[in-house]
Amino acid sequence: MSSGSKKRRTESEGDVEKELLDALIQICADMNDSSIILTPLKIECCNATSSHAASFSKACCDTKPYDTRVLFGDVFRNGISILRDFEVSKKIPKEKQTLFVFNKLMDLLKGDRRLNLSDPLKLRSMSGTELTVLVANHLLGKLATSSCYLVDKNCNGKKGDQCFCGEDSCTMTGTYGDTSIGNPEVWHGNLDIIINNDLAVESLDEQPDTPETPEKKTPKS
Secondary structure (H helix, E strand, O other), X not given: OOOXXXXXXXXXXXXXXXHHHHHHHHHOOOOOOOOOEEOOEEEEEEOOOOOOOEEHHHOOEEEEEOOOOEEHHHHHHHHHHHHHHHHHHOOOOOOHHHHHHHHHHHHHHHOOOOXXXXXXXXXXXXXXXXXXXXXXXXXXXXXXXXXXXXXEOOOOOXXXXXXXXXXXXXXXXOEEEOOEEEOOOOEEEEOOEEEOOOOOOOOOOOOOOOOOOOOOOOOOO
């Protein structure tokens, strides 16, 4: 006879697998049935190159949609394939970094994701800073490869390293700092939050369509 703890663990794992399956169906459904469709946009003109530089809050542009449409799941084929293998055959990724990210997702799904707010209606009156820290501390920081994040130091209502969830023991895994990006001569400003302050960059298989420039020659020694 199985113990109570083992039974609860089995039920918990079953709930996680059901959540994964439901999520995969929603983002990989038929194009006509899916509620999440991505359409690339072509920027035809914008105020980034106008005579007066613009902050992100005042940025504007005219766009034109391309005919191409893709399912949300098409952007994350590798991750979806990993989750599908786990759902079908309980296969887990072997590559170290992929396994690390996979385990973070599993820990989040299996853990307690509730926010023990004394007054749930308080969410409606929270400032942008409070909501930013709340989402970063209880969601983004738990899903990202690192739980470290940077919140705009110019925001109002900072409470030291304290989270805004209401739990006295809950502290931020991130810090307040400089989140400015862009160029003062074009679009620029401060992001609300930067997760881990890192960007993953991959080389392009093909060069983008850009005006040709003369090749640089290495001076002979």
